[in-house]
Amino acid sequence: MSGSAILVACAALPESDGDEHAVPEALADLGFKSRWAAWDDTTVDFGAADIVILRATWDYAERRDEFLSWAESVPALSNSAEVVRWNTDKSYLAELGDAGVSVVPTTLIAPDEKAPRWPKGEFVLKPAVGAGSRGAGRFEAGDEAASHLAGLQADGNTVLLQPYQSSVDSEGELALVFFGGVYSHAFSKAAMLGRELDESGLYVTEKLAPVQPSAAFRALAEDTLDATAALLGILRAELLYARVDLVTGPDGRPSLLELELVEPSLGFRQTDASAAWRFASAVRQQLA
Structure with a gap:
């Protein structure tokens, strides 16, 4: 089997952070010609690829609606647009x-909800839509937590409240x-x-x-x-x-x-070299 694959990143990190350095070679060994592209690069024909693999689209959180629309336009997306919609909201x-x-106990606070009664001890507040731990903070009950919550809500975020582990x-x-x-x-x-x-x-x-x-x-x-x-x-x-x-x-x-x-x-980079081969084999499985 041979085919074409696009590894998808973002404009700020067009080839990810280097973690997948062995993946293109592993894909090539199984007959796949791969290249990197930013998800919002309008010059790229994502529909022409046999498989489009989401990897480092780390700027989606501020543009989630646009990102979801793009995902739904790509027929060979892995993971699928349905999975993307479900998983990009930590609800x-x-x-x-x-x-x-x-699951770590999780309370969802809507954008228009008042601050709840804070739990005892330390807890974490983070936006339901977010990547790379941006917007996450560790707090105890008090003004700092209330201010952080209000700031996230002001941006239209549903907020997750979890006891700190x-x-x-x-x-x-x-x-x-x-x-x-x-x-x-x-x-x-x-x-x-x-x-x-x-x-x-x-x-x-x-x-x-x-x-x-x-x-x-x-x-x-x-x-x-x-x-x-x-x-x-x-x-x-x-x-x-x-x-x-x-x-x-x-x-x-x-x-x-x-x-x-x-x-x-x-x-x-934290495991054996054959992991890239296992990944490439899974890519082949998706097409089969």
Whole structure:
């Protein structure tokens, strides 16, 4: 099988952040001719490619409606426009929680809602639509939290309120990566709240390291993908990639922090070299 693939980024980072440096060669080994393009580059014929792969579209949050319209215009998009619409609004966490997935407790605050009664201890406020931890902050009850909430709401955001997971300070988050619905590898991410944005201004720099997740973390990640597929009415194999971000809860058990199906870094630099091959094989599977 041969074909053409477009890896999609954004104008500020036209070839991503370098994490996928091995992917074009792996695709070429399987007969795919690939190139990078920014999603809003009107000179590119995305419809002519056999597969269009979302990778680093990290400026979509401020232009989500435009981004969704573009996604719906691309017939061979992976992951699909339906998945993109669902996953770019973190309200999906409430749906997964209702479906029985162990999710970090999440309260949704609409743009016109008043500040709720703050929880005891530290908590996180972040926009429901956002990428790269932009707009996320860690607070205790008080004027600073109220001001941050008001600022996010003034921009029309629904806001997520979650108790801060103290395990992140010592363990970080665990990101489990799947290609074509099949587990590939995992890596840890150090706490990002309060860190500086990279020079592009699109994402918060992270300290990443390879990790071998426990059986409990693997099981929750698998359950998350099963529940997602059921909610969306698709097969897990239809997801070219998925990154399941988990943390250890106060009870010592894993909980879902976020599910990334649109533009996550996939940690190719934090795992074995054959991960790019596994990804390329999943691309081939999508076309088959």
